[in-house]
Amino acid sequence: MRYRTFGKAGYSISEIGYGAWGIGAKMWQGARDEDSIAALRRAIELGLNFIDTALAYGDGHSEQIVGRVVRDTPSKVFVSTKIPPKNFLWPARPGIGIEEVFPYDYIIQSTEQSLRNLGLEAVDLQQLHVWNAEWFGSEEWRRGLEDLKTSGKAKAVGISINDYQPDSALEIVKSGLIDSVQVIYNIFDQSPAENLFPACREHNVGVLARVPLDEGGLTGTITPDTVFPPGDWRNAYFKDDRKQQVADRVAALRKDLEGVPGTLPEIALRFCLSDPAVTSVIPGMRRISTVESSCSVSDLGPLPAEVLASLKKHEWRRNFYPE
Numbered sequence: 048m049r050y051r052t053f054g055k056a057g058y059s060i061s062e063i064g065y066g067a068w069g070i071g072a073k074m075w076q077g078a079r080d081e082d083s084i085a086a087l088r089r090a091i092e093l094g095l096n097f098i099d100t101a102l103a104y105g106d107g108h109s110e111q112i113v114g115r116v117v118r119d120t121p122s123k124v125f126v127s128t129k130i131p132p133k134n135f136l137w138p139a140r141p142g143i144g145i146e147e148v149f150p151y152d153y154i155i156q157s158t159e160q161s162l163r164n165l166g167l168e169a170v171d172l173q174q175l176h177v178w179n180a181e182w183f184g185s186e187e188w189r190r191g192l193e194d195l196k197t198s199g200k201a202k203a204v205g206i207s208i209n210d211y212q213p214d215s216a217l218e219i220v221k222s223g224l225i226d227s228v229q230v231i232y233n234i235f236d237q238s239p240a241e242n243l244f245p246a247c248r249e250h251n252v253g254v255l256a257r258v259p260l261d262e263g264g265l266t267g268t269i270t271p272d273t274v275f276p277p278g279d280w281r282n283a284y285f286k287d288d289r290k291q292q293v294a295d296r297v298a299a300l301r302k303d304l305e306g307v308p309g310t311l312p313e314i315a316l317r318f319c320l321s322d323p324a325v326t327s328v329i330p331g332m333r334r335i336s337t338v339e340s341s342c343s344v345s346d347l348g349p350l351p352a353e354v355l356a357s358l359k360k361h362e363w364r365r366n367f368y369p370e
């Protein structure tokens with residue numbers, strides 16, 4: 048496992064981080080806690096030292112599992128979590144003021160709840176789980192995040208950017224007021240590389256590449272016959288003819304990747320790490336086999352330039368997220 052410096056926060060974090068949404072076992076159905084714990088432990092054994100969870104993942108369940116594993120681990124594992132929008136609306140909607148979404152007291156109380164779930168005295172990173180550029184001038188988030196740092200409850204602070212709106216974070220990145228951003232970045236959505244990544248490099252802001260496997264689209268396992276468990280949110284993400292669309296895109300991708308070593312998901316993770324602005328890529332993982340596959344990618348280094356050039360034409364800008 049290789050490590051990169053996490054922006055101004057200065058932590059040395061593993062290139063592969065642990066996306067802990069699925070182990071919350073609510074929106075993603077099917078995770079069993081004993082498997083999730085074994086997968087987290089295996090990841091740490093393999094050198095992973097960064098976990099991304101959120102209060103909203105299973106209403107605190109993901110945080111509880113992460114806390115259990117991290118408290119038991121002798122080596123340092125950096126834990127990042129998120130404050131859900133108070134109105135529980137993902138993504139942030141234009142025209143809704145920050146006082147409805149991240150009022151000052153709520154920022155503090157939500158962090159305290161996360162610390163109770165985690166059983167920790169501080170998180171290494173606290174993030175706003177949505178972001179709306181209209182809030183930039185507001186005092187609520189500035190004071191909230193600053194006070195989290197001065198009180199020691201959060202050692203670093205950042206935002207998770209709305210789906211497919213990387214440029215909405217440019218102003219806050221340039222302000223120097225945050226340590227990191229979390230953004231969708233994968234072979235299908237390469238847009239953060241245009242403006243956001245150069246700004247993050249210039250202002251020394253850490254980048255967490257989320258949804259690197261397109262919620263499963265880039266695992267190469269989705270076919271028109273794929274069935275998700277009842278209650279699993281992917282029934283909406285891959286609804287109607289979308290599974291067919293994904294399968295067609297993946298078939299074209301595989302053709303261009305012939306001869307590149309590794310499975311499609313491994314190449315997809317390597318793609319993310321090929322941009323030096325990315326500090327860590329955080330695939331969602333619920334089992335040991337995916338952990339071992341994902342963690343194997345870091346040592347391979349960036350993809351060759353000609354492969355990256357051929358991946359450019361596989362960009363596919365669309366929004367499958369349910370509103």
Ligand SMILES: NC(=O)c1ccc[n+]([C@@H]2O[C@H](COP(=O)([O-])OP(=O)(O)OC[C@H]3O[C@@H](n4cnc5c(N)ncnc54)[C@H](OP(=O)(O)O)[C@@H]3O)[C@@H](O)[C@H]2O)c1
Binds near residue numbers: 313
């Ligand atoms: N708004 C936000 O802030 C936001 C939104 C979405 C996600 N996130 C963060 O980003 C993380 C990643 O996104 P995600 O979990 O939604 O989706 P993802 O990482 O794009 O896809 C997760 C899927 O990929 C599979 N997978 C992972 N590594 C694999 C490998 N090496 N080979 C084959 N399959 C592999 C997983 O399998 P198994 O589960 O079966 O192991 C899971 O089905 C989340 O867990 C969360 O921490 C944040």
